[in-house]
Each structure stands twice: as C-alpha cells, then as structure tokens.
Amino acid sequence: MAAIVVEVADAVVEQLRNLVESQGGTIQRIWDVHRRLQDNDILQVDVVPTENDRNRADRSTWWEDVLVEVGIRRRVSRSQSGDTVDRKTMDGLVATAEQIAQTLQDNPVLLDGRASCLSVKIVPVYSPDDLDELRQFTSVVQATYRTRR
Numbered sequence: 731m732a733a734i735v736v737e738v739a740d741a742v743v744e745q746l747r748n749l750v751e752s753q754g755g756t757i758q759r760i761w762d763v764h765r766r767l768q769d770n771d772i773l774q775v776d777v778v779p780t781e782n783d784r785n786r787a788d789r790s791t792w793w794e795d796v797l798v799e800v801g802i803r804r805r806v807s808r809s810q811s812g813d814t815v816d817r818k819t820m821d822g823l824v825a826t827a828e829q830i831a832q833t834l835q836d837n838p839v840l841l842d843g844r845a846s847c848l849s850v851k852i853v854p855v856y857s858p859d860d861l862d863e864l865r866q867f868t869s870v871v872q873a874t875y876r877t878r879r
Contacts, residue, residue, distance in 0.1 A: 734845075735779035738796045738875050741840040743777045746800070749833055750775045753826060755804075763801065773826065776801040784879075792879045795848065800834075800871040802827050806861070820856070820867060827852050827869040834873045845875040 732740075739759045750757040755773030763778055781797035804823060806815045831850045838847035850873045860868040 733779075733782075734794055734877055734879075735782050735796050735798075737841055738845050738877070739777050739779040739798050741845070742798050742800065742834070742873065745837055745840065746775065746777070746830060746833060749829060771805065773823075774801075774803045775830070776803070787878065794877045794879055796845070796875045796877060798873050798875065800830055800873070802830065802869045802871070803860075803866055805866050807865070815861065823867045823869065824855060827855065827871055831871045831873075834871065840875060841877075845877045848874045848876050850874075 736759075743757055743759050747757055750773065753773055755775055757775040757777065760776045760778060763776070778799045778801065779796065780799050781795075783795040783797075785793045785795070787793045802823065806819055806823075831852055834847060834850045839845070840847075850871065852869060852871050855869055857868040860866050
C-alpha cells in the first residue's frame with residue numbers, strides 16, 4: 731500500500747490531467763522540485779506531496795491532513811528591450827492557476843471518499859524572482875486534504 735500522501739498526490743494529478751492537457755501542458759507527480767524546465771513553450775504542472783499532519787480525532791481515530799502543492803511553470807519571453815514580459819501570457823498563466831484551484835475546490839472528494847479537500851490557496855500567484863532570474867512564470871496552488879485513519 732502506498733503512503734497516503736502519494737495516493738492523494740496521484741489522485742490530484744488524475745483530477746487535473748484533462749485541464750492541463752487541454753492547454754497543451756504536461757502534468758506529473760514529482761519529488762525533485764528544483765529541476766529545470768526542459769521546453770521553452772510548454773506549460774509544466776508538477777504535483778508534489780509536501781506535508782502530512784496527524785491529529786487525534788478521538789481515542790481510536792486519527793485525522794491525517796495532507797498538503798499537496800501544484801506547481802505551474804512556463805517559460806516567458808521578455809520584450810526586445812528586456813524590460814517587460816507579455817502581459818497577455820502572464821494573465822493567461824494566472825488564469826490557469828485559478829482554474830486549477832477552482833477544479834480542486836469543485837471536486838473536493840478523492841480516493842473514493844477517503845480524502846476530502848479542506849482548503850485551497852494560491853501562494854504565490856506568481857514568483858517575481860523566478861520571472862527575473864529564470865525567465866519563467868511560477869505559481870503554486872496548495873490544497874489540503876483530510877483523511878481518516
């Protein structure tokens with residue numbers, strides 16, 4: 731049996747697959763969050779299980795809150811002067827992050843009812859450092875799922 735964090739992350743990948751692929755992107759569960767983008771113009775969505783917080787529900791039951799982060803990345807080009815990025819591209823990528831968050835909100839139950847979404851947030855909406863240093867758009871959607879053990 732796989733760890734619950736892996737099961738939840740894999741379920742999130744499957745839940746988002748159609749949305750990401752309909753935008754010409756790829757999605758996968760990863761562990762190496764520092765890997766570089768391979769293609770200049772492809773949306774890359776990485777799902778990373780990041781946290782498992784356990785709390786007692788009662789004398790014999792535990793809640794496990796699993797945090798999954800969905801990283802949204804794509805290279806962006808700058809103007810010839812290097813001063814600005816294409817606003818339309820950036821707006822579209824922020825909209826993609828919001829669509830991912832909304833999909834997770836609208837489909838809160840995973841693993842045949844064994845995991846329920848408690849919260850979804852986008853942190854950061856975009857990373858200014860990645861934009862400056864790597865010339866890539868980076869956003870992270872965090873979703874917390876509760877399971878019962």
